[in-house]
Amino acid sequence: MGAEFTRHVRRNLVAYIALLPMAAVVIFAYLGTMAWSVRLSFSSSKLLPRNDFVGFAQYVTLFDTSRWLTSLGNLAVIAFFFLLICFVLGCLLAIFIDQNVRAESLFRTVFLYPYAMSFVVAGLIWQWILNPDLGIQATMRGFGFSGFVLDWVVNPRMVLYAVILATVWHGSGLVMALILAGLRGIDGEIWRATRIDGIPAWRVYLSIVLPMLRPMIITSLVLLSISIVKMYDVVVAMTNGGPGTASEVPAKFIMDNLFERANIGLATAASTVMLITVLLVMAPVIYSQYFRKSGRAA
């Protein structure tokens, strides 16, 4: 066994060396920093990291902090509507584009271009359009509708929907592109068979075609979910968490506590909560999507 292993390593030695950068990145930049963050969340670190151990004190404080609880609630609302609207809208766009329309590539280009732009840009543009003194509200009032109100970005109760609007505009093209690619791969025989059976088109899409597109659906939902959990830029650019704390999100809570409020213990406790949530949700998806069907070298 020992000798055999040595021979194996010698035969593949250069491959081992070539993978050293990747190993270093995984071990130090991913796993090491992750462990360090978790460690810090059990310390009383403020401006500088400390090596003491205070148990779950930071977590108790964290879930007693209204700003954090607001952030979590906001993220839940944004994630729900963002995923739902992006998915439905993206599917509808893909299905309509797939009806042999003219200027198909023009439509595709228009629906996907926001995805190529940065979240900062998406946030800034919609901030202007929804700005009550400048955008749609001002325009409608200018037309004589003096009671017209569209004040989402400055109204604490509506600001989340402004953020959702900007992110949907940014992300639904992604669903469209992936679903459309999937629709193009579907066997034309299915359409002939269902037509002969007299099944209405919407039923065919709902009960036969969409289930066949499961991989594309999972992929698009995974990609959208990641962007929502990481959501930071769009909020900073659009509302900076305001008005008040009405549009705070967890990623921003962590950044603020790390770099502005000098509360490293609390920030790392919050990032640990995010880490565990993501791992619990993503691990099964990653396993089924990527790892089981592993490459040849397995």
Place this chain on the structure above:
Amino acid sequence: MMPQAKPAAAAKRPLTYQEVWGRAGIYAFLGVLALFFLLPLYVMLVTSFKSMDEIRLGLIFSLPQQFTVDAWVKAWTSACTGLECTGLRVGFGNSVKILLPSVVFSILLGALNGYALSFWKVKGANVLFACLLLGSFIPYQVFIYPLVRVYAQTGIYGSLPGIVLTHVIFGMPVMTLLFRNYYSGLPVELFKAARIDGAGFWKIFIAIILPMSVPIAIVAVIMQVTAIWNDFLLGLVFAGRENLPMTVQLNNIVNTTTGERAYNVNMAATVLTSLVPLAVYLLSGRWFVRGIASGAVKG
């Protein structure tokens, strides 16, 4: 009357009354949504060509009455972030300086990792790869603070090498996945034949694998250029004051102004910041979609 599942797929014959309405509905739906998607771009463009006097009238959807490029010139050469009024060209230059090495190194490493993972037997490599993939799903906030500490101790915090290294680290999962999947689809006989001829690890990589990687390398370039150009968070934390990328500078220009906001300048600045990814998107066409899909679908 038989329900039509997919009208246009049927043989050529005059459309029925119902079908004509169906077609009209399809175009109406797509048209209205296309307007919604284009609205922000339209507003940005028309506003950037207006003067502030015209903007104060509050008609953001109207075309400029007096067409002027003053705002563009100002955004590029003299827009202010705080006390410095050097314009967006500084951020543009920084973004280019960050982009080029980050793209080159992350793609080369991705290709090397993908090659070693799919053609060579390295014990534990798949576990490493799984960890790497998992890492790409985790918010940056988990890694950032320890990285800042390590960078500070090694003296690369807030420097160009620091931000480039950061982009290479966080670009590694998707680049490795991309090349690994692509190489898994290449015929393994090619590799075996080269091995029998006595070619080693590097020889096979450089002489056989890399020349066959052009299509996937194009996809990788598109993905990395867009991702790195659009990055905000990493640039903000790791690049340092001297190297702030364009996205960060844009946000500073727009959101730190005191007094009356120069909306025309802001919008010109926003369009300028989007130009590189937009150009990549428009020129690359279907390759862009292929990047999105191959980064995740094929497993």
